[in-house]
Amino acid sequence: MALPTVDAGWRRGADFLVRSIGGLSTLCGWIAASMILASVFITCQMIFVRFVLRQSTIWQTETVIYLMIAATMLGLPYVQKLRGHVNVDLLPLWLSPLPRKLLAIVVLLSGIVVLGIMGFYAFEHWHTAFQRGWRSSSVWGPPLWIPYLAMPLGFALFILQLLADLLALLTGRDTAFGLEAD
Template sequence: MSDPAPVDTPLPVRAMNAVSTVCGVIAALMILSSVLITCQMIFVRLILNRSTIWQTEAVIYLMIGATLIGLPYVQKLRGHVGVDLLPSLLPPGPRRVLALFVLVLTIAMAGAMVWYGFDTFHLAWSRNWKSETVWAFPLWIPYGAVPLGFALYFLQLSMDLWMTVSGRDNPLAASMAHEAELEERVG
């Protein structure tokens, strides 16, 4: 999906969109890495008939990291699962109020995840927690993906809220486009 940036898009919004795109690339590279590690693990187990030590754990941590670091990019693309039945039934004014309510609620949830995720990350860091495997991977690294991913998600949601409040964007535009298409067919 292309993301045209109108001239009146504020610099912080354009900057956050760029950061979100970088997060998407990082998440994609993490997924690619996990696929390559899985292939290497299969080769070591089946062809070389040897045991693996770190591969399964690395793939799990990479996929968790990709999911969390990819949050702002998916939000930028509006790719999160959404139910548009109610918005499509509402007129534009209440639809906008609903969009604002959902954005504020989601920002609050993301803020809570940052707060509690940072607490867990800090505990893992300060107490030097390690995984209970032979690899003994430092757990502050995967735990750090929670506050980082949700903080970036929080910022992307905040930019979306700013654009919605200022009237420059409408997060429920897809619902409105579908409604306009139906009106064209009928009318």
């Protein structure tokens, strides 16, 4: 009976991590879709209240805006998991497998750095709103830290999915840019 090697254990752990992050990204996709659906229902309710009942609306417009922003931010990791972001793959198609893999690593690391910077400033903005008790200037006036939380959370989850993609690429679980080796 062959004993499992350290490399096999590490690969199993990496595979479990990639699958777990993928599951979290899928959950985020479901949450984002639910937020969009809720926005549609709230918009329909708002139209009914305004034009049928001839009453004013207080919270609906702002809620729909916040839900759509949160859906966009929380949907980022799911779209990344599906490779649904805009992609120009002309250069990867021209490259042989090794340079293609190196380019994919550079692209993933660059994305992580840029999103890390954006996430840092989004967190700083959220923290300021939370700490200072900022509220919306509307009649409804919800605390702004609640909708602002979607930004650092969305960026953090997107970075997590990019790290999972990088790990999958480095362990051979995935190919560079989803292209097969020549």
